[in-house]
Amino acid sequence: MADGQWWRDAVIYQVHPRSFADSNGDGVGDLNGVRSRLPHLRDLGVDAVWLSPFYVSPQADGGYDVADYRAVDPLFGTPADAEALIADAHALGLRVLVDLVPNHSSDRHDWFRRAPAGGPGSPARDRYHFRPGRGARGELPPNDWHSLFGGPAWTRAADPDGSPGDWYLHLFAPEQPDFNWANPEVAEEFRAILRFWPVRGVDGFRVDVAHGLVKAEGLPDHGRSARLLDLTSTPFWDQDGVHEVYRDWRRLLDSYPGERIGVAEAWGRTPVRTANYVRPDELHQAFNFHHLTCSWEPAALRAVVDDSLAAMRAVGAPATWLLSNHDVVRHATRLAPGADRARAATLLMLALPGSAYLYQGEELGLPEVVDLPDASRRDPAFRRTGGRDGHRDGCRVPLPWHGDRPPYGFGPAGGPSRLPQPDDWAELSAAAQDGVPGSTLELYRAALAPRRAHPALGGGDDLVWLPGDDAVLAFERGAGDEVLRCAANAGGHPVEVEVGPAGELLLSSAPVDHDGAHVVLPPDTAIWWIPARAPRAAPASAPAPASTPMAAQTPTRSSTSALGPPPP
Template sequence: MSTETLPTAFLAHRADTASSWWRHAVIYQVYPRSFADASGDGIGDLPGVTAHLEHLVELGVDAVWLSPFYRSPQADAGYDVADYRDVDPLFGELADADALIARAHELGLRVIIDLVPNHTSDEHEWFRAALAAAPGSPERARYHFRDGRGEHGELPPNNWQSIFGGPAWTRTTDPDGTPGQWYLHLFDSKQPDLDWDHPQVRAEFEDVLRFWLDRGVDGFRVDVAHGMVKAPGLPDWEGHVAMIDGTDGADDVDAVDGSGNHGPMFDQEGVHEIYRAWRRVLDTYDGDRAMVTEAWVEPLSRLARYVRPDEAHQSFNFAFLAAGWHAPALRRVITASYAANDRVGAPTTWVLSNHDVVRHASRLGLSDPTHRPNGIGHGDEQPDAVLGLRRARAATLLMLGLPGSAYLYQGEELGLPDHTALDDDLREDPAFFRTGGAERGRDGCRVPLPWSGDAPGFGFSPTGATWLPQPAEWADLAVDRQRGRAGSTYEMYRAALRIRREEQLGSGGLQWLGEPAGEDVLAYRNGDVVVVANLGDVDVPLPADAPVLLASAADVDGVLPAGTTVWLRAS
């Protein structure tokens, strides 16, 4: 159905009567190295997370998702795993993970942890054994080792490029010092891809699932969920794999929208059998354990295949994130998302920010608020901070009013922007180095949180140390400066989550209410709440008889100003 044939007012999604927690939950992402530091070394750790779990309870979320804390050389901030069954000393020890899970459960929070199955670290025992073994050996069969092309094998086995820039192949050196085979890595050279056709790989990860499920975790977020299986023969591909950049959205419910990775290394049919096998493992445990996939897949009908009844429970809606500040695109994505997911009986899982993208308080302040650069730094266009925050608050209320599940990234409840002037000498993201600085990378969205505006390091660490510097203007965004302050971003999030819970918006339905003031205004009804978002440049009138439950800005008085979302009590 094209945009032109959509009625201006219609029911897009019926209320969800299923009781499973993950269908309507609000889940808070913790990036451990930047959340809170208990040890004083300037790097966040698991005891620091545990000490601040009450913050999440006060905020009103249902669960916490932890980015990787496994043993790792930290070449890609822990997404290069050397041991999936241990905690890296940087973050603590295994007992600290147990204590965190136990305390979260005491507080009524569920715990989701990251799983990184596409690749391991090059320091994983399997890869070390592979390098020590001969070509064609069982040890090498667990990865993608290939002979090179060219007269002397001097060319990579195919033309694939790394998502982080440069070739997706690195050549090994044999024990006698001569050049050897090549191995595949869709990301950094220190992240060799596993071969998921190998039964040992499949058995190993099912055992890893059970290891953490036995320790009490409530589910897993699956990294690069669409990338584990490659096309047979690893054929050449003339496209370019890159960090995703959003466009203005799809024109119909099954079109591409700029939120998908393409090529023979992504979204292959074989990934679905992996998720069916994992779902069988999760279903043997009580407590309604869940799995969410990070699958940059389009169109939405293909993304919905990851959340069929016997596969994952949730999949991030990156089409929504990529649509940016553009009302027609958002309306199309929201409508198409419900159409696709409702067909398979799955909830839609909304997200605006995470550890891999420029925070929405920054990217919505750019001159083109539909653009999503891979990082912002010196010499780049600097966002309008005031405009970006205003739009970010409005986008958040638009999202949190939607039925389904929602993910929040740590610090967005404070209105944190990216650190867009971070010194390049301090950057750690491998994407920055592999592209020669052409891509600034993700460090700007990973800066340690400000807890106390007057404390050294804004209270992140007892010593004041922070592994990345915090912008000075973050003092006014610190938790203690916003807690209890009427109109603060933090209190807006708290109010939104309270109303969302009281009104059961997560399990509600969605009825579009047309375009009462032009295409730049979105209006929908969810239960007894009407959400109206003005993405245009001019104020629009509000119904005189509709009480305001919550607004993203303070200047709502009979009109809805530009860059504002309001929740109204339906008449």
């Protein structure tokens, strides 16, 4: 893809710095730890790295409570470390996106610290949503909104004399007060932040809670308790006013060379609503949560693919696809039973047109850690709901890099890790899977290599469904000399798929029987192949005999790395 359009088919890898790699042995991942593992990402074959927040923060919500948007928290390193990480990534051909958190700040942000002293109705308080309470003495919250982390979305502040005063809004934890985007000072502050980081080399921003900045005028009652996916008729999600914010940001981003992009974490009620965030004068991409939340069911999957492509095609934006991130149960567990389904879902995702997002550790096949001790958990919703919710720590357990016991190379030998790692993760470490045919790591490498070399993958928005068994999602990508086909069996019985006597089977997510013209596709298995009418592409490694399961044809690390680093 041309430099000005690099993001349209990019594979972007999310790094949660606290859990990625620890360089100093304090048990918490940091920027120098990320730097040390960038070659892993280059060899994996991704195009860009998205860093979760590393800004100054009290860490009430994993860094998404930002106290200073221009400063690096000493927990993660120094400003020089951040600039060195960006430079190292660019040298390896990796672009860098950073998180931007515009819906709320930390209660330790200088603005919020000054708000109570300002008193009711003061300019200092107007940067947030302060409101008098209801009831005879203002003892009740201003409306019935609920926090996504449990309990009311309002906390009562003190007046300058120390007496109970107005309430402030926080759709998340009390330590995360929501900004008032009707105040022009807020808009100007974020313009300045958007100018700060590109000068230091970042290639774009992932916009946290992009659908939440603007609230309905007057902050009316909701009428029922809102949940994260309850996006209908809410006065605080997906309000039309957010789009003026992103039009303003797009003009700013377009003023920089190299196509700096904005990516919306936007939960739209439908793909059409999500597409509003990526109209030609707004952001560049929006996460496809309709895909992430879709069940492993053929009709549902086909519908979400069709609806997503149609909605994005209408506004000229690429579709995005993702299966895991730092807020949801890892898809190796969520799509259970077994690892085969997660591997098949990955091959299906990476064959779809558009951009794909990977979450750290999914290339190792890491499952969700569901048995963390309560005392280890840091998700604020876990505390606010008495353990009924707030289980996001299970997907944030530090990664295993090498070794046969914790911390598996996450930090110095014998050192701690911020969350306890399972005792059976040795076989899932990056070192244990490196170069092993059929491993999940090699499957990811083998899948990402053709996306770089084969125009039928990633780019464009074309997709033609192929006839066949209703349990199988089979489609064709590309045209003319560049055609690729994918089939994924989302049913409960084996299905025979015709690949043709001269078709070239590129990759399978699990062993399959292949007689040269047909493949018997077991349940929860996906394959890629080039039909006979297309010219043969050089395989990523020497093909195995026809009787050998295709999973054994997964390229080794050396053959994948021979493709070289991604283009700058």
